[in-house]
Amino acid sequence: MPLQEKILGAALGEALTLHSSLCRREADAFQRAIQGGGEVVVACTQEKRLFGEIGANTQAAIAPVKFVNIRETGGWGRDAARSMPKLAALLAAAHLPDPEPVPTVTYRSAGRLLIVGPLESAELAAGLVSDVLDVTVFVQGGAGAQDRRYPMLGGTIASLEGWLGAFELKWSATNPIDLDLCTRCNACVAACPEGAIGLDYQIDLGKCVSHRACVKACAVAGAIDFNRDASALSERFDLVLDLRPAPAFLRHALPQGYFHLPRPPGQAGLGEQGLRTLLKLRDLVGEFEKPKFFSYRQKLCAHSRNEIIGCNACVEICSAEAIASDKSRQQIKVNPNLCVGCGACTTVCPSGALTYAYPPATTQGRKIRTLLSTYLQAGGTAPVLLLHSQERGLALVEEVGRAAQLGVAQGVPANVIPVAVWHTASLGIDVWLSAIATGASQVAVLATAEEAPQYLDALREQMDVAQALLNGLGYEGTHFTLIRAAGLADLDQELRLLVANRPLAPALPGRFALAPEKRGTLELALDHLVEQAPLRPAAIDLPAAGSPFGTVEVDKDKCTLCLSCVSACPVSALQDNHLQPQLRFIEKNCVQCGLCASTCPEKAISLKPRLLLTPERKEARVLNETPPYACVRCGKPFGTVKAIDAMLGRLAGHSMFQGAALERLKMCADCRVIDMYSADNEVKITDL
Secondary structure, three states, X not given: OOOOHHHHHHHHOOOOXXXXXXXXXXXXXXXXXXXXXXXXXXXXXXXXXXXXXXXXXXXXXXXOEEEOOOHHHHHOOOOHHHOHHHHHHHHHHHOOOOOOOOOEEEEEEOOEEEEEEOHHHHHHHHHHHOOOOEEEEEEOOOOOOOOOOOOXXXXXXXXXXXXXXXXXXXXXXXXXXXXXXXXXXXXXXXXXXXXXXXOOOOEOOOOOOOXXXXXXXXXXXXXXXXXXXXXXXXXXXXXXXXXXXXOOOOOOOOOOOEEEOOOOOOOOOXXXXXXXXXXXXXXOOEEEEEEOOEEEXXXXXXXXXXXXXXXXXXXXXXXXXXXXXXXXHOEEEEOOOOXXXXXXXXXXXXXXXXXXXXXXXXXXXXXXHHHXXXXXXXXXXXXXXXXXXXXXXXXXXXXXXXHHHOXXXXXXXXXXXXXXXXXXXXXXXXXXXXXXXXXXOEEEEXXXXXXXXXXXXXXXXXXXXXXXXXXXXXXXOOOEEEEEOOOHHHHHHHHHHHHHOOOOOOOOOOOOOOOOOHHHHHXXXXXXXXXXXXXXXXXXXXOOOOOOOEEEEEOOOOOOOOOHHHXXXXXXOEEEOOOOOEEEEEHHHOOOOOHHHHHOOOOOEEEEEXXXXXXXXXXXXXXXXXXXXXXXXXXXXXEEHHHHHHHHHHHOXXXXXXXXXXXXXXXXXXXXXXHHHHOOOOOOHHHO
């Protein structure tokens, strides 16, 4: 596709020089550009390595260099002639500054490797890494070499926990043979009449009938002792290679430093995947850093109050099991060493207590706003954002582009703008609605085999809520799509369906920036969408799953106005009135966490997901009220009529609350004390 540098330059506000053979023949033009000062953007990634070498060998001050791929994403394909607006948008986004640095998480590995599995496979793997790693083998069957090259452990594994540099193995020495003392002379194997001892030098206690011939054969080494206590042992390792069929961690996102490598059926050796894994292990010695992907503000968290669980979305969705409940402290706790940065917890968090920090929402919002505004200014229409991962998702998009060049696919359509993110689950309803409000007609999320199943369920729930909001406002059509593509043929077909779908979007794009807080971003997006909406109903009903908006309904016949729900509400949506017995509610604050319903002793509260569009959404309204109960002795109000009546009804039949004792329940605290000390017809403890 011939690039139109004048159109691109006008959209970017700068004069552009076209380089048609920059890959090799015009490399000198790249060298002159980086010597000229200012940022340099190369609109191709094919020769990124070559340009890096040229930059390293250039003897002058080098300008910052960024690379962006416009070939596969728009330059190749059936819509290439109409792709200028998209290419301008991609180039504009490439000029944006890098995200601000965030706190990091540090791992330290001294190279202590634990290999768990059959002895022959373990020794094979150990032989390929033992020159750089300190190997220990935990034997799980099989047969090994005659000479003992590595420390051996055996028994029953109780647990394996941890992460890179901090794995802890706990096991019980349940086998009579001590592998540290065993010399592998095979005398016990030959002496055992039941054949209960294999070449892994472990005894099958199910076959053993206590002849103890092995003990006599091992008298010199003394490695066999059937009376040894099965003591609990533990040891720490930096890395783990697990060769067993079933992994030690039954979770989608495995800890850093843990590798599961089961032998494929019928295959000898470790295979190609095994060799790749061993190469990774060899590099994991030293100190490593990764971003701390999240930030957490406990005061916004709706997880628990008074050890009662409310919102549990982040705990349930985390595929790395990095998030756990800490009810005693009324919060969650996130292990940054286990966190893999998927961001799904921030997507499902209704209150914004968990936010994605790498990059933050403000940076993502600036990138999306730049893409959309540049695309529209360059004459593009109906832009579609395609969110994909930086690894498999990016590779799949590029495969479609290359296939389009060869004529076996249609390629990425002219109005589909690919946006690479660290993880597709890290962006949710706040960013999606903001994208629609700022000019996108659709938002599509590309899912490959990388995503955990629960992530896809959460994305669907979030899309259902966002779609219900837009349809309720009169924006017809489907604005959000979750694409599941196993290969380029799937993605190519799904992209055609996106182009055919033309939902109604706001006529005037918004110009707001994403706020640091999730709820703030949602309010900005909703305000603009409502302002431009074809319809403005009083309220929009929303799906129950995943809704961050809604109201609270109170059964007035059950509610005694104890106000326990007020103390449980983490976002001050439920409030009292210090002047009179009232339960008030501000719907704008409600995050539908359910803590009020779980806390209510009368089970009088239920949740109703919806978005209220009237001014009352931001105002306090009374859900229930009752007259105050006046003390029968002094007349001072000290409770509510319903609460006191309920208490009297429940205690009237109790033997301890008869006569004067029951009457005291109708008094305030001061009058109860006065009445007890002034009564003449009661037995006092001092009289006994």
